[in-house]
Amino acid sequence: MSPRQRLSPADRRAQLLAVGARLFAARPYDDVLMEDVAKEAGVSRALLYRHFPSKHALFAVVYQQAADQLLADTRLDPADSLVEQLVQGMDVHLDYFIANRQAVLAVNRVLAGDPVIQSIMTNELDALRTRLLAVVPLAQENAREAVSAVLKSWLVFVQVLCVDWLTRETCTRTELRDSCIGALLGALRPLLADDPARGWPPQRPDADA
Numbered sequence: 001m002s003p004r005q006r007l008s009p010a011d012r013r014a015q016l017l018a019v020g021a022r023l024f025a026a027r028p029y030d031d032v033l034m035e036d037v038a039k040e041a042g043v044s045r046a047l048l049y050r051h052f053p054s055k056h057a058l059f060a061v062v063y064q065q066a067a068d069q070l071l072a073d074t075r076l077d078p079a080d081s082l083v084e085q086l087v088q089g090m091d092v093h094l095d096y097f098i099a100n101r102q103a104v105l106a107v108n109r110v111l112a113g114d115p116v117i118q119s120i121m122t123n124e125l126d127a128l129r130t131r132l133l134a135v136v137p138l139a140q141e142n143a144r145e146a147v148s149a150v151l152k153s154w155l156v157f158v159q160v161l162c163v164d165w166l167t168r169e170t171c172t173r174t175e176l177r178d179s180c181i182g183a184l185l186g187a188l189r190p191l192l193a194d195d196p197a198r199g200w201p202p203q204r205p206d207a208d209a
Contacts, residue, residue: 013051016041020052021062025099029059029106060116063107067124070096074128076135083181083197085135089128090177094162098173101166108163125155139193146191154184178202 007015019041023032034055038048052058074089097104111117129151136147158180165176182201189195 009051012043012047016043016048016051016058017062017065020058021066021100021103024059024062024103024106026102028102029110034058056114056116059103059106059111060120063103063117064120066096066100066103067120071124071127074131076131078135081197082135082137083185083200086181086184087177090158090180093158094173094177097162097166104166105163108159125152125159128155136188137192137194137196143191147188150184150187150191154180154187157183 016037020032020037023036023040032055034048034052035045037058038045041048052061070093073092076085076089080088107117107121129148132151133144133148136151138144138147161180162176165171171179178201185197185200
């Protein structure tokens with residue numbers, strides 16, 4: 001164990017969260033031990049447990065921070081087209097999923113039935129649905145409920161598809177992203193007066209080959 005640094009309680013907590021996030025990203029959930037976190041942080045197990053009483057508690061805060069950051073980084077700019085906004089949002093999430101593969105798999109598989117973890121996930125998906133609903137070009141207000149239902153189902157579809165892709169990459173990252181976007185646009189077209197994305201999907205370089 002390296003010599004312990006003297007940090008304020010807030011700084012120590014932030015350090016432990018950073019170490020935990022790094023380990024949960026690199027290793028399967030079951031392989032991360034609190035002893036490993038304490039060793040990496042250069043603190044005693046007793047000090048670690050004063051901040052986080054269990055591995056589950058540590059992971060839950062790490063995941064909540066990640067969800068908050070993903071929402072902050074998902075900038076749905078009304079000045080951009082719907083497709084541009086979807087591309088930006090998908091890229092932010094895919095970048096995180098790839099960099100934190102093990103943590104994402106833990107959330108969706110090992111901890112799939114955990115109420116704390118699922119609450120964080122549900123809140124994030126609801127926030128994303130609210131943001132998306134605000135930028136979808138609704139021609140008539142009475143379409144809002146139907147579009148909201150489509151968005152809710154689509155977010156779950158993206159979640160399942162991306163988790164499967166992290167387990168076995170059956171296509172490229174770009175193909176995965178564009179498939180997700182195409183699925184939403186296809187589902188929205190019957191509900192909107194105008195096509196939300198003419199010219200989508202993009203033509204592949206070898207499409208005419």
